[in-house]
Amino acid sequence: MTxxxxxxxxxxxxxxxxxxxxxxxxxxSFNTDAKVIGxxxxxxxxxxxxxxxxxGMLVRGELITPPSDLFDPTVYNGLYTMHGxxxxxxxxxxxxxxxxxxxxxxxxxxxxxxxxxxxALAFWLVPVFSIILLLSFFVPxxxxxxxxxxxxxxxxxxxxxxxxxxxxxxxxxxxxxGISSIMGAVNFVTTIIRMRAPGMGFFKMPxxxxxxxxxxxxxxxxxxALTGGAIMLFFDLSxxxxxxxxxxxxxxxxxxxxxxxxxxxAVYVMVLPVFGIFSELFPxxxxxxxxxxxxxxxxxxxxxxxSLVVWVHHMxxxxxxxxxxxxxxxxxxxxxxxxxxxxFAWIATLWGxxxxxxxxxxxxxxxxxxxxxxxxxxxxxxxxxxxxHVGNTYxxxxxxxxxxxxxxxxxxxxxxxxWFPKFTGRMFYEGLGKVHFALTFVxxxxxxxxxxxxxxxxxxxxxxSYDPEFAIWxxxxxxxxxxxxxxxxxxxxxxxxxxxxxxxAPPNPWKAIGLEWLLPSPPPHENFEDDIPTVLNEPYCYxxxxxxxxxEQFYIDKSFKKH
Amino acid sequence: MNxxxxxxxxxxYLTIFIxxxxxGINCLISLLMGYWSYSWLPIxxxxxxxxxxxxxxxxxxxxxxIFLGCTGTMAWILIFNRxxxxxxxxxxxxxxxxxxxxxxxxxxxxxxxxxxxYATKVNYKLENLGSKTKYNFGQEAPFVKEKxxxxxxxxxxxxxxxxxxxxxxxxxxxxxxxLPINKRTNFRLITDDVIHxxxxxxxxxxxxxxxxxxxxxxxxxxxxxxxxxRDAMFSGAxxxxxxxxxxxxxxxxxxxWINETxxxxxxxxxxxxxRLYDKRLKxxxxxxxxxxxxxxxxxxxxxxxDRPHDG
Numbered sequence: 001m002t003x004x005x006x007x008x009x010x011x012x013x014x015x016x017x018x019x020x021x022x023x024x025x026x027x028x029s030f031n032t033d034a035k036v037i038g039x040x041x042x043x044x045x046x047x048x049x050x051x052x053x054x055x056g057m058l059v060r061g062e063l064i065t066p067p068s069d070l071f072d073p074t075v076y077n078g079l080y081t082m083h084g085x086x087x088x089x090x091x092x093x094x095x096x097x098x099x100x101x102x103x104x105x106x107x108x109x110x111x112x113x114x115x116x117x118x119x120a121l122a123f124w125l126v127p128v129f130s131i132i133l134l135l136s137f138f139v140p141x142x143x144x145x146x147x148x149x150x151x152x153x154x155x156x157x158x159x160x161x162x163x164x165x166x167x168x169x170x171x172x173x174x175x176x177x178g179i180s181s182i183m184g185a186v187n188f189v190t191t192i193i194r195m196r197a198p199g200m201g202f203f204k205m206p207x208x209x210x211x212x213x214x215x216x217x218x219x220x221x222x223x224x225a226l227t228g229g230a231i232m233l234f235f236d237l238s239x240x241x242x243x244x245x246x247x248x249x250x251x252x253x254x255x256x257x258x259x260x261x262x263x264x265x266a267v268y269v270m271v272l273p274v275f276g277i278f279s280e281l282f283p284x285x286x287x288x289x290x291x292x293x294x295x296x297x298x299x300x301x302x303x304x305x306x307s308l309v310v311w312v313h314h315m316x317x318x319x320x321x322x323x324x325x326x327x328x329x330x331x332x333x334x335x336x337x338x339x340x341x342x343x344f345a346w347i348a349t350l351w352g353x354x355x356x357x358x359x360x361x362x363x364x365x366x367x368x369x370x371x372x373x374x375x376x377x378x379x380x381x382x383x384x385x386x387x388x389h390v391g392n393t394y395x396x397x398x399x400x401x402x403x404x405x406x407x408x409x410x411x412x413x414x415x416x417x418x419w420f421p422k423f424t425g426r427m428f429y430e431g432l433g434k435v436h437f438a439l440t441f442v443x444x445x446x447x448x449x450x451x452x453x454x455x456x457x458x459x460x461x462x463x464x465s466y467d468p469e470f471a472i473w474x475x476x477x478x479x480x481x482x483x484x485x486x487x488x489x490x491x492x493x494x495x496x497x498x499x500x501x502x503x504x505a506p507p508n509p510w511k512a513i514g515l516e517w518l519l520p521s522p523p524p525h526e527n528f529e530d531d532i533p534t535v536l537n538e539p540y541c542y543x544x545x546x547x548x549x550x551x552e553q554f555y556i557d558k559s560f561k562k563h
Numbered sequence: 564m565n566x567x568x569x570x571x572x573x574x575x576y577l578t579i580f581i582x583x584x585x586x587g588i589n590c591l592i593s594l595l596m597g598y599w600s601y602s603w604l605p606i607x608x609x610x611x612x613x614x615x616x617x618x619x620x621x622x623x624x625x626x627x628x629i630f631l632g633c634t635g636t637m638a639w640i641l642i643f644n645r646x647x648x649x650x651x652x653x654x655x656x657x658x659x660x661x662x663x664x665x666x667x668x669x670x671x672x673x674x675x676x677x678x679x680x681y682a683t684k685v686n687y688k689l690e691n692l693g694s695k696t697k698y699n700f701g702q703e704a705p706f707v708k709e710k711x712x713x714x715x716x717x718x719x720x721x722x723x724x725x726x727x728x729x730x731x732x733x734x735x736x737x738x739x740x741x742l743p744i745n746k747r748t749n750f751r752l753i754t755d756d757v758i759h760x761x762x763x764x765x766x767x768x769x770x771x772x773x774x775x776x777x778x779x780x781x782x783x784x785x786x787x788x789x790x791x792x793r794d795a796m797f798s799g800a801x802x803x804x805x806x807x808x809x810x811x812x813x814x815x816x817x818x819x820w821i822n823e824t825x826x827x828x829x830x831x832x833x834x835x836x837x838r839l840y841d842k843r844l845k846x847x848x849x850x851x852x853x854x855x856x857x858x859x860x861x862x863x864x865x866x867x868x869d870r871p872h873d874g
Contacts, residue, residue, distance in 0.1 A: 072843065072850030074800045142851025147797050153774060154757040154799055159852040166851075246700040246775035252758060253773060286644075287652065292659035317760065318771045319695040319778050326683045333675035340671040341664065347636055348663070353654035354646040365637065372633045376626035379675065383622065383682045385615045385689070389604075389767040392760060392795040456603045458764025460795040463803035467791065469873075511651055543653030 030124065032116035033525060034101045035423060037123050041098025042416070044126055046495075048090035053485060055083035060447075060481035063474050068465035076464040077145035078137075078166070084148035085133065085170065088266075089177045092408065094126050096273050097184050099415055100212050102423055104188060106516035107206050109197025109533060111526035114190040122183035129176035136169035144170035147462060149259060152244040152252045156237040163238065171234045178227040185219035188212055197515065197528075199535035199549075206514060206539050207296055211276030214300040215269045221308060222262035222269075229258025253318055260311035268307040271403060272300060274411030275342055278364055281418055282346050283540045284512040285361035286353030290540040291345045302338035306331060316387050325384050332382035339375060343368070358510075359433030360418035366441045367410030374402030377452065394473075395455025401448045413440070413491075420498070421505030425522040428502060432494040439487035446480025507559035513548050514539040518555040531558070589631045597624030605873050608786040608811065609766035614685045616767070621681070625674060691768060693749070693779030704753050704777040713781050715742075716749030721860075722759035722772050724798055725805040725836035728860035735824050738832035739866035740792060740809045742784045743817040752778040755857065760796035763809055765873055771796050784811040789872045800853035801836030808870050820864075827863040834859035835868060 026036050027043070059080045062070040071079065101119065105112055113119045136143035143166035146155040155167055192213050196205065232243040233255060242248025244255045283290045290296060312320060312328040320328075346368055355361070377399040381387050390396065413436070420428050454473040459466055466474070508517040515535070519527060533549035541548065549555065600623040601616055644654070696707045704719075718740070719730040729737045742748055752761055754772040761780070762769040765788075770780050794805035812820065836856045843850060 068803065073803065073839075074851040074853045077797075077800060077802075078851050140852070145851060146799075151758060151797075154797065157757070157799070157854050159854045251697075251775065286654055287646070288654040289656055289658045291657060292664050295659070295664045317769045318758075319692070319773055319776065321695075322686055322690070322692065326679075326686060329682060330676075330679045333679045334672075336675050337668060337672050341668055343633065344663075344667040347633055347640075348657070348660075350637065350640045350644070352657065353640070353644050354650065354652055355640065355644050356646050356651075357641075365641070369634055369637065372630055376622075376630055379678065380619065380622050380626070383618060383678060385611070385682055385685045385767075386619050386622065388769050389615050389619075389764070391769060392762070453603055457605055458762070458791070458793065460760075460762065460793050460803075462797040465803045467806075541656075543656035544658070 030120050032112070032120045034105050034113045034116070034119060035523065035525075037119055038098045038100075038102030039423065040123055041094045041101060041126070044130075045091050045095035045098060048086055048094070048130065050488060052083055052086035052091050053488065055079050055086060057481050057485050059083055060478040062464060063466075064478040066466050066468045066471050066474075071464075073464040074142065074145060077147075077462075078143045080462060081145050081147055081170075082133075082137070082143050085144070085174075087404075088148060089174060090126070090130050090133065092270050092404070093177065093181060094123075095412055096215075096270060097122070097181070099277075099412070099419075100184075100188055100216075100273065102419065103208060103516065104191055104212060105195075106422075106519055106523055106527050107209055107514060108192065108195060108200060109515050109528055109535070110191060110195035111528070113187050114195060115187050118183050119187050122180045122187070125176055125180035125183075129173040129180070132169050132176070133173035136166040136173075139164055139166055139169065141165050149256075149263075150174075150233065151259075152233060152236060152255050153246065155233065156245065158237060168234070168238055171230050171237065175227055175230045175234070178223050178230065181219050182223050182227075185216040185223070188216040189220065192216075197532050197535050203294060203297065204535050204538045205297075206276075207279035207290065207293070207300075208273065208276035210297045211272040211279075211300045214304040215272040218265045218269050218272075218304050218307065222265045225258050226262035226266075229255055229262075232258075253315070256315055256318060257311070260314045261308075264311045264314060265304075265307045267400075267403065268303055270408050272303065274367070274408045274415075275300065277411045277415040277418075278346055278368060279342070280514070281360055281364045281414055282349045283542055284418075284510050285356045285358060285364070286350050287356075287542050288349055288353045289542055289544060290538075291348035291351075292341075293538050293540055295341055296345045299338035299341045302341075303335060306335045306338070310335065313382055313387070316384050317391055329382055329384050333379065336375065336379055343372060343375070358417075359428070359430060359437055360414040362434065362437045363410045363414035363417065363440075366437065367407050367414065370402055370406035370410065370444070374399060374407055377402065389458075390455050392461055393455035394451045394459045394461055394470075397461045398448045398451035398455060401444075401451075406444045406448065410440070410444075413437075416495075418510070419516070420495075421509050422516055422519075422521050422523070424499050424502075425505050426498050426502030427505050427509065428494050428498040432490045436487055436490040436494065439483055439490065443480050443483030443485075443487050447477050447484060448480070450474075450476040450480075507556070513541060515549070518549065518552070518559055520559045520561070528555075531555070585635060589628055589635065592631060593624045593627040596627040597621065600624075604767075605765045606786065606788070606790075607765070607767075608784055608788065608790055609763075609768060610783040610785055611689050611691065612765070612767045612785075614689060618678075618682060618685060622678065625678075691780055691782055692770065693781060695773070695776050695778045697776050700775045704751060706751075707777065707779060709749055709779055709781070711781065712747075713749040714746035716781075717751045717779065718748065719751050719753060720761055720772070721753050721755065722761070722794065722798075722805070723755045723857035723860075724757060724854060725794070725801040725856055726832065726834045726860055727792065727794075727805070727807045728832065728862065731821065733821065733825060735821065735864070736829065736832075736860065736862040737824065737864040737866065738860065738862045739807055739864060741817060741820050741864075742809060742811050743814050744784055744787055744811050746814070747781050747783045750780045750782075752780055756854075757798050758796050759794045759798050759805065762793050762795035763790055764793070765790035766809075769795055784809075787811050787813060788874070789870045791872045801839060801856060804836040804839060807833060808866060808872060824863045829861040829863060830865060831859040832862035832865050833868055 141160040235241040242250040310332040450473040505521040721728040752772040
C-alpha cells in the first residue's frame with residue numbers, strides 16, 4: 001500500500017472569519033474557506049442561471065414567430081450574445097468551480113485548498129467581471145452583439161467608434177474570467193496532487209477527482225490561447241493593431257484558431273466534472289460498485305488529450321484544406337471511444353442494481369439519456385460532409401444545448417441535490433425535487449429536440465427572423481423554453497425553504513461511500529481536522545465487503561458528534 | 564434437482580430469446596429511421612446532396628441502433644431493477660469485466676473509423692473547395708487557376724452587409740444566382756466586409772467567405788427549381804435578411820436568360836436590409852448600434868424577393 005506523504009503544515013490554517021462557521025455574513029466576506037467559497041460560487045452562478053435563462057426566453061420569444069417583430073434585430077443580436085456569455089462564463093464555469101471547491105477537499109481528506117487566498121481571489125473576480133459584463137447593457141450602442149465567438153471582423157467593427165463600447169467590456173470580462181479560471185485551475189491541480197489523504201493513491205481517488213484533475217489540466221493548457229487571442233482582439237478593437245484586421249494584413253481566421261483551441265476543450269472542462277458526478281451518483285443510487293473503475297478513470301485523460309487536437313472541426317467550412325479537414329475529422333471521431341467507455345460503464349453499473357429513483361438519480365438518468373443522444377449528433381457533426389450541411393444551423397444549436405444543458409446542467413442539478421444535505425446540514429424536499437426534474441426534462445426536450453429538424457432543413461443559427469417553413473419547430477421550442485423558465489420555481493422554492501427550515505441531515509443520508517460522507521453535515525471548518533483517515537480502497541465497494549478507510553467506525557461515530 | 568436445472572435452462576432460453584428479439588426490433592427500427600431520415604432534409608438539388616444524405620442516413624441508422632440499445636437497456640433496468648420501498652440493500656457487486664471493456668472500446672473505434680473513412684471518400688469525390696488565395700483587401704481579387712476542371716464559370720459571388728451580388732463571366736450583374744443544370748459551375752467567393760457564408764441547403768453545401776481572401780468553389784446543380792441561398796455565418800444586424808434565391812434552369816433557359824439580361828440596364832438590386840434600416844431610421848433610429856447597410860448592388864436582373872422556393 002502506498003502512503004502519500006502528507007504535508008502537516010497544510011492541516012492547520014487559521015479560521016479567517018472569527019465569528020465562526022454559522023454566521024451568514026461570512027458569505028459576503030473575503031473568506032478563504034473552500035466550503036464557503038464553494039457556496040459563494042454556486043449561489044452566484046444560480047443567480048446568473050436565472051438571468052441567462054431570462055435572456056434565453058427573450059430570444060425564444062422573438063423566435064416564436066418568423067419575422068423579427070419583438071425586438072430590433074440589433075437588440076436580438078445583443079440578447080443572444082449575452083445569453084451565451086452569461087450562461088457559459090457567469091453560470092457554468094463558476095458553478096463548476098463551486099462544486100469543485102465544495103467537493104475536492106472533503107473527498108480527498110484535505111482541510112482546505114492548497115492556496116486559500118488565491119481561491120478567494122479567484123472567486124471575487126467573478127462579481128467583478130460579471131458587473132463589467134452587465135454594465136455593457138448600459139453603454140451607448142448596447143452590449144457585445146457578435147455572438148460568444150466574437151469573430152473578427154464583425155466583432156471589431158465598432159459602429160459608433162467610441163473607446164468604451166459593449167465589445168470592449170465583453171473582452172475585458174472574458175479575459176478576467178480566464179484569469180480567474182487559471183487561478184482556480186492552479187489551485188485545484190495542486191490540491192489534488194499534493195493534499196490527498198494517506199493511502200489515497202491515484203487509483204483510489206473518486207472519479208470526480210479524476211475528472212476535475214483532467215478538466216483543470218485542460219484549463220491550464222488551453223486558456224492561455226484564448227486569453228492571448230482575446231487580448232489581441234482587444235488591441236485590434238481599441239488601439240488599431242492588425243492581428244486580425246485585414247486592412248493591415250492580419251488574418252481573421254487566426255482568431256478562430258486561438259478561440260477554438262481553447263473553446264472546444266472548454267466544453268470538456270465543463271462536461272468532465274459532470275461525468276464525474278454521474279460516476280459518483282450511479283453507484284450510490286444503484287447500490288453497486290462502479291463498473292470498470294480504472295477504465296472510467298483513465299478514459300477522462302483520454303478525453304483530455306484528444307480534446308486538445310480537435311478544434312478545427314469548428315472550421316470545416318472556413319476554407320480549411322481537405323487534408324486538414326479529414327485529419328481533424330478522424331481525431332474528433334476518436335473522442336467517441338473514451339466517451340463510449342464511460343457511457344457503457346454507467347449502464348453496466350446500473351445493470352442488476354437496486355435502483356432508488358430519488359431526485360439526484362432522476363437527474364443523472366435524464367442527463368445520461370440526453371447525453372447519449374447528444375453524443376450521437378456529435379458524431380454526425382464531426383463528419384465533414386454532414387457538417388458542411390448542418391454546421392452553423394440550428395442542428396448545432398440543438399446539439400450543443402443537448403450537451404451543455406440537457407447533460408451538463410442536469411448533472412449539476414443532480415450534484416446540487418446529492419450534496420445539498422452534506423454542505424447545508426439540511427434535507428431537501430423530495431417532492432419538489434421531482435417536480436423540478438419533470439418540468440426540466442419536458443421543457444428541455446421540447447426546447448431542443450425539434451430544433452434538430454429546423455437545422456436539418458437549413459435554418460441558420462443566430463437569425464432574428466426566418467422563413468415561415470421553420471415556424472412549427474420554433475413554436476414548440478419556445479414553449480419548451482417557457483416551461484424551463486417555470487421549472488426554476490420549484491427549484492428555488494426547494495433550495496431556499498430547505499436551507500431555512502429543512503429537516504436536519506444525518507452525516508450520510510444516502511448510505512454512500514466516500515470520505516465526504518464520513519464527515520458531519522455540514523463538515524467542520526477543517527474537515528477531518530487532526531484525524532485524517534487512511535484510505536484503503538476506492539470509494540465504490542458497495543456489497544464487496546472491502547473496508548473503505550481504516551477504523552471506519554471511529555469516523556462514523558465522530559461524524560454524529562456535534563461540532 | 565432436475566426441476567432446478569430445467570428452471571435454469573428455461574430462464575437462459577428466455578433471456579436469449581429476449582436479447583435476440585430486442586436486437587431484431589432495434590435493427591428494424593434503426594433501418595426505418597435511416598430510411599425516414601431522407602425526409603428530414605430539403606430537396607436534393609446538387610451532386611453533393613445524395614452523398615450527404617446517404618452518409619446522414621447511415622449515421623442515423625447506426626446512431627438509432629446505439630441510442631435504442633443504450634436507452635432500451637436503461638428502460639429494462641428501470642423496470643426490473645427498482646429497489647422496493649425501504650429496501651436499501653446492495654445490488655450485484657460486479658466490479659468490472661476486462662473482456663467487455665475491450666469489446667466496447669474496439670467496436671466504437673471500428674465504427675467511427677469506418678464513418679470517417681467513408682466521409683473522407685465523399686470529400687475526395689466531391690472536391691467542392693478549390694483554393695484560398697490572399698490578396699490586398701480593397702484591390703481586385705486575383706484570378707487563380709483551378710486544379711479540377713469545370714463546365715461553367717467562374718461566377719463572382721460577392722457578399723456584403725447585407726446583400727448578395729453575382730457577376731457572370733460575360734459581365735452580367737444579378738441579385739439572384741441563375742445556374743445551368745448538370746454543369747459543374749465554378750465560383751469565386753468574395754466579401755467586401757466581414758465573414759459571410761455561402762449556404763444553399765438544397766445543395767447541402769456551405770462555404771465561408773473570408774475577407775482578404777478569394778476562395779474558389781465548384782458545384783453541380785442537379786435539379787431545376789428555385790432554392791434559397793442563406794448567409795450562414797453571423798454577419799451583424801440584418802444577418803437574417805442576407806438571403807437570396809438560386810435558380811437552376813435547363814441549359815436552354817439559362818442561355819436565354821444570359822442573352823436577355825446582358826441587354827438590360829443596371830438598376831438597384833435586392834436589398835431587404837437597406838429597406839429595414841431605412842424603416843428604423845424613420846422610427847427614430849432606436850435599437851443598439853449597427854454599421855450602415857451596404858448600398859443595393861447595381862444589377863441587370865433585380866430578381867424577386869419572395870419566390871416560392873425549395874418546393
